[in-house]
Amino acid sequence: xxxxxxxxQSAGETLSEIDGANVLRVAPNAPFWLxxxxxxxxxxxxxxxxxxSYWLPVLSPFILTVGVNGFRTAASGEDPSxxxxxxxxxxxxxxxxxxxxxxxxxxxxxxxxxAVGPGFLRSAPCRGGKFYHIVxxxxxxxxxxxxxxxxxxxxxxxxxxxxxxEEGHIAPPDPQVLEDAISNASRRVHDVASASMTDESSVRExxxxxxxxxxxLHLAAVVPGADPAPAPPSRxxxxxxxxxxx
Amino acid sequence: xxxxxxxxxxxxxEGQLGRPFDFLxxxxxxxxxENFDVTMNxxxxxxxxxxxxxxxxxxxxxxxxxxxxxTFSDMATETxxxxxxxxxxxxxxxxxxxxGLAFEESFTRAVLADDPISVEYLAxxxxxxxxxxxxxxxxxxxxxxxxxVADATATLDVDDWIALRNAFENTTGxxxxxxxxxxxxQVGYLRSSIRAETGLQFPEPHEAYQRLQVNNGLRMSYLGxxxxxxxxxxxxxxxxxxxxxxxxxxxxxVGDASxxxxxxxxxxxxxxxxxxxxxxxxxxxxxxxxxxxxxxLGLTTISPNVAPQFLIRNDDGx
Numbered sequence: 001x002x003x004x005x006x007x008x009q010s011a012g013e014t015l016s017e018i019d020g021a022n023v024l025r026v027a028p029n030a031p032f033w034l035x036x037x038x039x040x041x042x043x044x045x046x047x048x049x050x051x052x053s054y055w056l057p058v059l060s061p062f063i064l065t066v067g068v069n070g071f072r073t074a075a076s077g078e079d080p081s082x083x084x085x086x087x088x089x090x091x092x093x094x095x096x097x098x099x100x101x102x103x104x105x106x107x108x109x110x111x112x113x114x115a116v117g118p119g120f121l122r123s124a125p126c127r128g129g130k131f132y133h134i135v136x137x138x139x140x141x142x143x144x145x146x147x148x149x150x151x152x153x154x155x156x157x158x159x160x161x162x163x164x165x166e167e168g169h170i171a172p173p174d175p176q177v178l179e180d181a182i183s184n185a186s187r188r189v190h191d192v193a194s195a196s197m198t199d200e201s202s203v204r205e206x207x208x209x210x211x212x213x214x215x216x217l218h219l220a221a222v223v224p225g226a227d228p229a230p231a232p233p234s235r236x237x238x239x240x241x242x243x244x245x246x
Numbered sequence: 247x248x249x250x251x252x253x254x255x256x257x258x259x260e261g262q263l264g265r266p267f268d269f270l271x272x273x274x275x276x277x278x279x280e281n282f283d284v285t286m287n288x289x290x291x292x293x294x295x296x297x298x299x300x301x302x303x304x305x306x307x308x309x310x311x312x313x314x315x316x317t318f319s320d321m322a323t324e325t326x327x328x329x330x331x332x333x334x335x336x337x338x339x340x341x342x343x344x345x346g347l348a349f350e351e352s353f354t355r356a357v358l359a360d361d362p363i364s365v366e367y368l369a370x371x372x373x374x375x376x377x378x379x380x381x382x383x384x385x386x387x388x389x390x391x392x393x394x395v396a397d398a399t400a401t402l403d404v405d406d407w408i409a410l411r412n413a414f415e416n417t418t419g420x421x422x423x424x425x426x427x428x429x430x431x432q433v434g435y436l437r438s439s440i441r442a443e444t445g446l447q448f449p450e451p452h453e454a455y456q457r458l459q460v461n462n463g464l465r466m467s468y469l470g471x472x473x474x475x476x477x478x479x480x481x482x483x484x485x486x487x488x489x490x491x492x493x494x495x496x497x498x499x500v501g502d503a504s505x506x507x508x509x510x511x512x513x514x515x516x517x518x519x520x521x522x523x524x525x526x527x528x529x530x531x532x533x534x535x536x537x538x539x540x541x542x543l544g545l546t547t548i549s550p551n552v553a554p555q556f557l558i559r560n561d562d563g564x
Binding site: 030032035040041042060061062063065066068069071072090094095096133134147150152184188211214 | 303339345382387390392395396397398399400408409480481545557559562
């Protein structure tokens with residue numbers, strides 16, 4: 001039986017800590033870094049902020065669980081930081097750019113209700129341990145029988161990613177990566193048009209709308225902090241360009 | 247002594263003559279859990295054993311610059327000397343670490359229990375938990391694939407799958423076989439997208455795979471890529487981090503426990519090949535008994551220059 005509230009509070013605890021009301025009904029996970037795979041295809045993506053499309057760095061979780069990505073078990077008494085030393089080598093060898101976990105997240109990018117503090121990584125108590133998440137993925141209790149889906153503050157996350165580039169925490173992209181992304185977006189417009197040859201024209205237009213919007217977002221994107229009127233990125237050439245235009 | 251006045255009611259008699267509940271049969275149903283073994287079907291291949299090596303890190307050597315990767319040079323004259331060609335070499339690393347799982351019960355519980363879930367019973371489940379651990383670590387490894395081929399702003403669709411197939415085929419030397427491991431909802435989004443394609447039929451083996459092998463994680467095959475699904479796949483920043491790779495791109499190593507020596511004092515067992523050591527401890531002072539499982543394992547990705555691998559990062563659609 002739970003202890004009476006008065007006793008709980010006098011012990012410096014809250015009732016929710018006793019009855020588990022604030023414990024997430026999910027399994028614990030491992031902490032992670034955020035990594036930008038510099039110059040890898042797909043490592044930059046366009047996103048709209050205040051009506052302007054920007055190239056933003058794609059950030060992937062680099063999960064620190066024993067035996068993966070060079071993360072090792074420390075010897076007794078060994079400096080815990082030695083556990084990640086090989087992970088950093090693995091990451092660098094593969095062209096990864098590690099974001100410092102203590103990198104500040106300015107208050108303007110922190111979702112409402114989340115504590116402003118150092119770093120982008122947060123943890124919440126869950127069944128049997130901690131659930132680690134970035135500050136923009138606010139965990140919530142899962143629906144019965146469903147997987148927990150955090151509430152993601154995409155706009156704030158995008159603004160923070162733009163800030164990372166503007167402040168020099170992530171170097172601007174290689175133009176080839178952007179050209180590759182634009183080429184892929186354009187090809188998708190073409191692919192949908194080809195696949196829909198037998199559709200009614202209204203259906204065809206409807207099916208083209210989404211990839212066309214994506215292509216427009218790619219073509220309009222600028223690199224954060226760069227010249228506001230950059231040279232236009234290279235377009236598909238020859239036959240492909242004609243198909244896209246059609 | 248309770249007085250049960252006529253008519254004698256169940257609600258009055260339950261406390262003295264009845265019981266508040268009874269178990270219906272002796273069976274204990276197990277709650278659903280993903281029983282998908284990724285060490286099958288080439289999703290993870292065994293690279294080796296570091297026991298007795300003196301290190302927790304192994305290396306896999308790779309080389310190029312000869313054989314199919316180079317050609318004979320044209321010689322200008324009959325007597326021009328041939329300049330010897332350099333070759334290139336590198337290596338990938340794999341680090342193993344310790345993982346553990348234990349169960350413990352009191353003597354009182356062991357004596358009074360009328361169910362079969364003793365620590366010995368739980369010890370029999372260690373291998374399943376070990377394989378679940380490998381699957382979880384595989385999902386963590388997949389999230390760190392560097393090259394994404396999917397549209398991260400939308401849910402997985404046929405266009406992504408065509409882009410994936412293209413990415414494999416545009417990789418020099420791709421042998422034509424690949425597996426994918428996705429979040430289950432990614433598979434659902436792909437299936438929905440397939441339905442929406444004009445004139446495109448569901449992949450022929452789809453239905454059969456669904457029925458025959460769903461417990462094995464395999465959901466369907468599409469464009470020649472076998473698609474598996476696991477709830478362990480990472481979700482972060484509103485995106486699911488699935489992946490696809492050729493067999494051999496992700497491997498594991500263990501520290502096989504066969505060299506551990508005499509553990510008979512702990513009534514120990516070794517699971518050969520996986521590096522699992524099971525030991526038991528009985529403590530009369532605290533009136534408890536426990537069973538511990540230890541293992542040494544690690545996973546790694548092999549260089550994409552040897553085994554192509556692609557991230558399939560999509561919006562989670564939530």
